[in-house]
Amino acid sequence: MQPLFLHPRDIDLSAPHLFWAAPPDAALTDSLAAQGQLTPALVLETDGRPILAAGSRRAAALREIKGRTLCALALPEADPDAPALAPDGGPLPLPLRLGLIYLASNLGRAVTDAMAVAAGRYFAPLAGLDGFLALAGPQLFAPDDRRGRLLARWLALPPALDALLASGHVPLGAGERLAALAPDDLDAFLPLLGAVRWSRGSLSAALAFLTEAARLAGETPAATLARSGLLDLPGRGLSPNDLTAGLLAGLRRLRYPAVTTLEARFTALSRELSRGSRVKIRPSQGFESDCATFEVTVKNRQELSKAAADLAAMAAAPALPRLLAVAQEDVSEEPGDKT
Amino acid sequence: MSAPLWDITALAVDAAVAETPMAARARTALPEAAVTVLAPGDALPQAPNGGRALHVKAHPGRFLRPCPATRHYRCCGYQIIHIGENCPMDCSYCILRAYFRDRTLTAFANTEAMFAELGRVFGRDPSRLFRVGTGQFADALALEPITGHTRELLGFLAGHPNVVLELKSKTADLTWMEADPDPKTVLPSWSLNAPVIVAAQERDTASLEARLSAARACVQAGFRVCLHFDPICWFEGWEREYAATVDMIFNYLAPDDIAYISLGSFRCLPELPGRLIAEGRELPRYMLGEFTIGPDGKTRLLRPLRVRQLRFMARRLAGHGFSRGLYCCMESDEVWRAALGQAPRELGGLAAHLLACAHNPGGTRPCS
Incomplete structure (x- = not known):
């Protein structure tokens, strides 16, 4: 493989298959400025146009250093020796191949729940949920990791909730409970989701209190929440622990x-x-x-x-x-x- | 071809009881069922066409046993004759869901052993009175058209007039009357509930009207009857619904026709709601009440709410002239006093009180 030298501004760094892309930190930029690029990026050439497959942080950092090019290795369009991954034994569609190369180039990184969900958001529309888990699961999770099942349930939620997972406000395991809410009820609960850092147990209890209280009252959880006054609680300047305890106690009062x-x-x-x-x-x-x-x-x-x-x-x-x-x-x- | 009785499409008979009269009656009553004689160790066959199996077998243990009560609450002293297990009806609140995990019905055909044991106990002192029943681990009468169990038992009990047999059921089956028992020794009894609970939560049971019509037929034949409001459920409009059932009773029966009536608020093992959900059912609203875990480990409605239920029922029944023989099933003295105005001790003990109600229509005790 011959190395290519590309101008980093000619590379698309916002391509969806770079689903874990993050801005470069100062240490990387300083290192590239002082020692140059030690590891080449990877590109796939299609129709003579290079698509970045791995190395987005390096490319982004090099954009900040005047006169630097990105060194990249061009992967063949299809590897004749690679085992067939597509269900029909044929070549993988380009978006799936790009995603898998990106995953492989990140092998060894600790995969957080939010990262797994970001991968799922990319792969599931292309390959279906089962296809995603079959293709990407082994690169994301250890064989005995239960997160694959939890991840599948989370992906049923609107993508807007992924930020709450990434920020640590909502655990991956709460996906099934949240997915059981009607869209309007989920919207109504959203301010409380972002107000505290929920554990799976506390969120499960909170949602059980709310949905059961609503069912007993013959109304929607959104209506129960609206009349409860609990939506005002996050604005009262309580400590995180007191706010969590207050919300749970308030929801429990509604239910019991x-x-x-x-x-x-x-x-x-x-x-x-x-x-x-x-x-x-x-x-x-x-x-x-x-x-x-x-x-x-x-x-x-x-x-x-x-x-x-x-x-x-x-x-x-x-x-x-x-x-x-x-x-x-x-x-x-x-x-x-x-x- | 008509639908099989209780959806029983397989009759499995243990070889040890294959020649008993009960096994023969079951074969006759279930002509379409696939019959299998099981050698020791054989597995139960799969019931064809998605039906259920009736397993006719010998019961190896004791037949007479006390009600599985707890020491934390007042038990009525009911003694159980163990004739079989599981129930073909399907009530969402049923404790049998927790006891038996499949749909197989079991009937114990070694009645000779049962009568030998019962004869030893009941015959030891003929002056000692017993109040026994068969409806604890099974509906007392659901399988009667198939097994003839109760008719056989009544034939045996004819020689033991010191025993009153309570037949607790949600069917309207009266075929047991063919045994022509002494009316003083049998208390046919029915579980009753609010009309909306019967309609939505008691699948395959007889209607309230059918149960009360059967009760009236028993009274006309000289029997007194018992009624059981258990479980009393807490739901929106419960007072109106239970009042309707109480009022309906006295369209069919007079207060003196009733030996006793029990009141029991809904309680369950904590795992029951999860079991229903696992079966793919929506949790009934009455299971979303304000429950706490009692000292016996069971889920119970919060005490003040239970008192409100039981007090309401007691007052409604009293309004129709029924108060003697009214009791709470598995309640504390605190609840007894709050709901009924007295504790079992003041009745001379609940078991003794109900024994008197069962054996003595007029009542020699001051039964409230």
Whole structure:
């Protein structure tokens, strides 16, 4: 193969098969300026026109260095010795070949979920989901990696969500849950998706609370969310942890108004009762019985004496009977009542 | 060719019971079914045409056993005669979904062994009263036209007047009456529910009207009956729906015709909703209630909501003059007091109370 020397501005760096292309950093630009290009890029020549197949960052960096050309090796249009990859045994269409060369040239890079999705967005429309996983899967994932299945589900989502995956706000595993939402409901939830860094578990719980609350209320999740006030929460300047906790608690209140009312009543009474002491008070399992567990940890006689005095005071407090009988109060609403 | 009864297209009979009267009755009742006699170790055959199999076999263990209750809640002391397993009807809430993972129905044909065991227990002290039933791991009467199990059992129990047999069913089958039992020793009983639950969640069951018509036929023949509102489901409009069913009861029956009525709010093993989804069904809305996990590990509606359900039912039934023999199935003393105004202890214990209701129409105990 003879090297070609191309002007980097003559190369198309925004071609879709360069799906992991990123701007060059200063270190690469400095290295190219000081030591020149040590590794050639790869091009495919079709109709006498070179198409960059690998080396987009080098090409972009060389654009910034006056008078430099891009050294590239031209790959043959079809490699007669390569095993047939196309399902029909024929040559691969050019876009697929370009994509696979690009992947191969990146072999060894750690593939993040966002990178795998970017590859999927390129290959799936060309080869179908199964074709993409068959052709590109081995280069993306280890054989025992479950991400192929998760990736397939993510690709059912609008591409606009990929940025939230790349920024770490939404995990790849949430794709199936998100894909189950109707487009309007997904749009309505989008501000909350970008507001916190969701784990798969927390997002799954949040969406379950929302969709079930909506079903019980006989309305869409978008409508439930709109009347919940939760869309205002991200603008209140809460810490990330507090915001996540607040959103989950708010969605849980929508789904379980009676349970959360009971919990809130119990919490208020137990705070009133245990104020100034280290005693922790827990309700019975599921509020099933009129009893509570009082728990205190002590390290010495003095602490135990203090705890005993605290417990004695609690026994005489007017809040105690109310706390023990908290589940006797009515908390019911008609199923489907809007909260 | 008519559709096979309960969609049973395969009859598999263990060789050990192939010559029993029950096996013969099953062959006669299922003339179109593919019959296989199974040697020990043989696998069950696949039922043809997407149907289900009835497996007639011997039960190797005890036949009489207590209800699988939990110590955390008040049990009614029901004792089960184990006649078979699984149910051909398809109710979304059914606990049998968790117990049995396929559609195969099982009937135990070694009735001689069953009667020997029951005879030892029931005959030991003829003054000791028993309240037993067959509808725990199976519908008591669904397979009766095929197996004749209950008729055989009633023939045996004719010699044990200290035993009252409850026959709990969602069918309207009354063929067991051919055994001509003493009406004082049999309590035919029906599970009832809100009309919308019966229509949407109880596939292949008899209609409410058919169940209550069957109950009325039993009363006309001298029997008293039992009714079970279990599970009571929480959904939009539940009060209106359950009120309709309660009111309907008294179009068919008088309060004195009913020995007892149970109330049980919907509860399930936590995996049940997932099982339904895995079957490709949409989760019923009543399964989206405000549930918590109780101390027995089961999912239950939040206690104040259950109390509201049970109190509503109790008041509606009381409005029709029924209060004696009303009880909560698997509830705590707290719920009993809040819903019914007393705990089982004040009735002398629930099992004893229901035994009295079952054996004594007038009631010697102060039954609320």
